[in-house]
Amino acid sequence: MKRGGLELIGYCDSDYGGDAVERKSTSGYIYFLNKAPVSWCSKKQTIVVLSSYEAEYVAGCYAACQGIWLKELLAELKVISGNFVQVRMDNTSAVNLARNPVSHGRSKHIEVKYHFLRDMVNKGRVELSYCKSEEQWADLFTKSVAGDRFEVLKQEIGVVSLR
Structure with a gap:
């Protein structure tokens, strides 16, 4: 969504069963207004999921809730306008599940609240x-990443070293 060159874009991701004790996944998202990060989160999911696409779908739900709130806030402040929130995911199965309103056998067990997405x-x-x-x-909010990847992610989200 744009207004006067401003664009709000969110990225969301999840690991799969990263908590070794409870086997719960971690969701993460980050929203940028142009290239400036304005909101981010890393949170353990409240449920145990059965697949990686389900973990990503739940993460997408968390990100959508935050994105809609941000869009409404920015619209109220007259900073930005638009009808939708952009969210980018790296799991095509989760994207397709959210786009297709048909109930699938592989998704009928997903809690109703996550179908908000x-x-x-x-x-x-x-x-x-x-x-x-x-x-x-x-990715930085959901899993440990190797040194080179960590440096790239830090740079992309605008984290700078104070040394």
Whole structure:
């Protein structure tokens, strides 16, 4: 969504069962207003999921909630306008599940509250798009990353060293 050159874009990601004790996944998202990070989160999911695409779908729901709130806040402040929130995910199965309102056998067990994402996509309030894993800036919030990748992610999200 744009206004006067301003664009709000979110990235969301998840690991799969990263908590070794409870086997719960970690969700993460980051929102940028142009290239400036304005909101980010890393949170352990409240449920145990059965697949990586389900973990990503839950992460997408968390990100959509935050994105809609941010869009409404920025619209109220007359900073930005637009009808939808852009969210980028690196899991095509999760994107397709959110875009397709048909109940699938592989998704019927997902808690109803997480289908908020599907509802917002179908109403045109959230625009989901696939992004390559190399361009997934939310990776930093969901898993440990190797040194080189860590440095790239730090730079992309605008973290600078104070030394």
